Amino acid sequence: MKTRIIIAIALIAALVPAGAVVGRIKLAALPARERVEVQLDNAFYTLVEEERIVPLLKSTPATGNNMIDFSWSNATIDKDSIQFRPIAISSGDGFRPIEMVNVGGKEVPEVNVINVAYPPNENALVWEVYVAEACAVKVRVSYLISNLTRSFSYRALADHDEEFLTLRNYIRLTNYSGEEFGDSGVWAGFGPKFHKELGQQEDIKMLLHKFAQVPIDKTFTFDWYAHGPLNADKPLASKVLMHYELTNDEANGMGLFPLQPGKVRIFIDDGRGGEAFLGEDWAQLTPLDDEMKLYLGEARDVVCTRTIDFNQRHNVRGDLFDQEIVIKYEIENFKDKPATLRIVEQLNRLGREYWGNTHGDVQWERGPRTTDNFTVDMELGGPTPTLLVELPARPDDPDAKVEKVVVLFHVTLKNLWP
Amino acid sequence: MRRIAIITCLLLIAGSAAAGKNVDLVTLPSRDSVQLTIYNSEDITLVKETRSVTLKRGMNKLQFSWANTLIDPTSVFIRPLERKDDIEIVDTVFPGQKPQHLIWNIESQFEGQVKMEVTYFTSGLTWSMDYVAITDPDETQMTFDGYVRVFNNSGEEYDNAEVRLIVGTINLVEKIADLARRRGIAVPRPDTRVYGRMRLEATAGAIDKAMAMADSGEAAPPEIVKEGLSEYFMFSVSGRETIPDGWSKRMQAVDSDDVSFDIVYRMRDYQYGWRPVRFFIWANDDEHSLGESPLPDGRVNLFRDNGADGLSFLASEYIRYVPIKADIEINLGPDDLVVYETRKMSVERFNFHFYRDSHGREHVDGWDGKSGWVDTIRNYRTEPFTFELRRIWDGDVEYASEVETTLFDYRTTETVFAIDARTKVEYPAAVLQHCGVNTKQSAVKLKP
16 A cells, blocks of 8 residues: 655755746655654554654755655644654764754754744645755654554453463554554553554554463352342342452562553353353453452352341431341352352442431441351442352252351441431 | 735826826835734734835825735835935825725935835734653653744735744734725635635745745754743744745744653542543743743643653643743643542541421431541552642531641642652541531631
8 A cells, every 4th residue: 555654855956046936846755664663652642753764965055955845645643743853864884873063153963953834735844954964864753643543452261260360461553544654663651562564454453461370259249229129030139240350460460550441351261171251341441459350240140139127217316316227138159169249238328218318428337136157348438338248159969958148237327317 | 926015106297196197107116124023812913024115206106005915904004214304104095996905195305215114914924832842761851842833824925034923912902804804805704715715826836935945054943032022022033934825834942951840640530530640840940941931822742752762642732821930730641550549438427406396396407427538549650759639528527637638728628748659658537527507617627
């Protein structure tokens, strides 16, 4: 496909009287790109940097300065973002830094950008460049370009026992910018730097990092107020959601960089040399030390019902009262492995459901009837305690029934009023 | 094509001012010099040009026309620069049948060539500023360059013009472009096809001229001299510039190396959203290798030398006029390596107040609510930084924390943290809110 971004050097070889009709370009060279870097570290802008070796003639009053055209078509380049930086001058087999020279008693760089002119109604600009002596100059042109974007995705493979995960983090480069860049360096701001041919209308998916043996917690979550009754036949049961949880820290074989949002496809080792697809989820931005929670679907083998076992009002004064409640959860684990069930109890919702306005977050305290077969995790904050219940695996004995674990959460909502 | 012309009509018959047939000599004096003073707050440019005109003794007619340009006819003014005592501008006539031109009747006691200055306001010449900042890989210092860009959409080409740019806000009671359209043949509006065709014609061949004009062989960019002028600042571009109609030209005006800056994170959910945002802050002063002049409004493109022979793009933000010694703040947006969380850890209610209804029953109508909060700031960067936290609290609030906290305003608490590299800071606070009839005011009171 034809390159659309063009640099042309126009050298006016002869003195041209002002206002005379002259050809715009007396001599033009089209220096090829020597190097292209695509910087994707900014989530909203893509920066392209290209290096070219530009042959330039000595500036004299007779010939004037070098005029370098930069033009593009069918590519969405932010015209105001274009930077032109002479980097070095060709010297022997290599390059040397640009030095200062004395011109008319003034110290100036031997290659110096005088100004930039923008022609009307064109995707182009013209740099006027002074050059002390004819030379080949390495220049770097950088600009922001649209429709050359990045996205992230993940492929998670759980081992058969669902204790570890191999997480592959991919970056996908989508080039609909209208320009093809050939062999280009690509960097997302973290992870390895790639060298890829970036063709027009091409998508390139690259492995950013493979995190092996990442410990995972398989969690089961019951949240009555989030999902409501399971169905008409089981009005006291509700969905139990399954997640894999992994922590983005060094202790868990990760912690290299914040994990960017993206789709996660989750597979499991089927134990027979193959893989089974478990589902997919959108991963949220996961900073270092934070947990990534991947939704797997609904668990059918962990069943939980919730009833209000006790409900007693205690008047305090006037219409002020405390509400004593015992919430009973009956849980059965039909899996052949033990499991931990997280029960999220939204006490604000509970208060509003039964007693109307809670006037903000409820004040609560645990009561003595609370069973000791769970722990309370306050990770969700004050009025939303999470109960962690350890569930035994279903018994191996064919005649034995699955144990029904009964949890009582005795709570008093304090200082309520209508 | 040049559209502004001065035609000198030397009348041989004194006293006969009406008939064109009396003209026996016409000259087309070219501009000797042009000075453009361009304002950026309004679409107005003061053009000052000098032309040499040959006058005869007695009455002279000087015709000035400005076809298809955006000149305000009411602003056109002429004065002699030489022989001032011998030359009198008698009157200015705007002929009804000849739109977009005027005739000066000039009484001269002198015969020969004199230099005249013509000034007028035109529209369509504008300028703007933009900035490029590149930090070092460690983000401790930056180069800060500013560029002026002059746009010429006036319909007229100004060759080898002296360019002066005014920074500041002026007052105009009428738009120059409106005044230009009001008299004679209206200049088409910019969104019309006629205007577009006119511009195309005006710019045809302009690139060739620009190429030719630029062949000066200058070794250095034009110097931009900055000086104060009343409440304004004037940037004067050294030398002469040619900006063909339809073109714009960008020249460096600010060149500063080794500009130090502070990195500050701000958490203000009401202003920046639910994640802390990163700021680079420095001042337009000597300490920061700046301060030579105010910095006009303009977009700052901020890059970082990525240490791998390239740049990373950090942010693009429009800054407003920055006076000398004022701060410059660039918002880089959220940073994935800095995490802020806030959690309500406890709730308690007490100090209830009751009102008694007509049946003697008591109802709660006032109470105090106390909540415990813990905010956490995690820094995964390898550099320390300052973190500013502001939170708005509605109602009658008493706020207590073991960490020094101040009030930004009557309802906003502010806490500033120095966060070391790769550390976590916790910020506990107790918030007591008086509700219902317990509310005595709407303000936050800090408690020890």
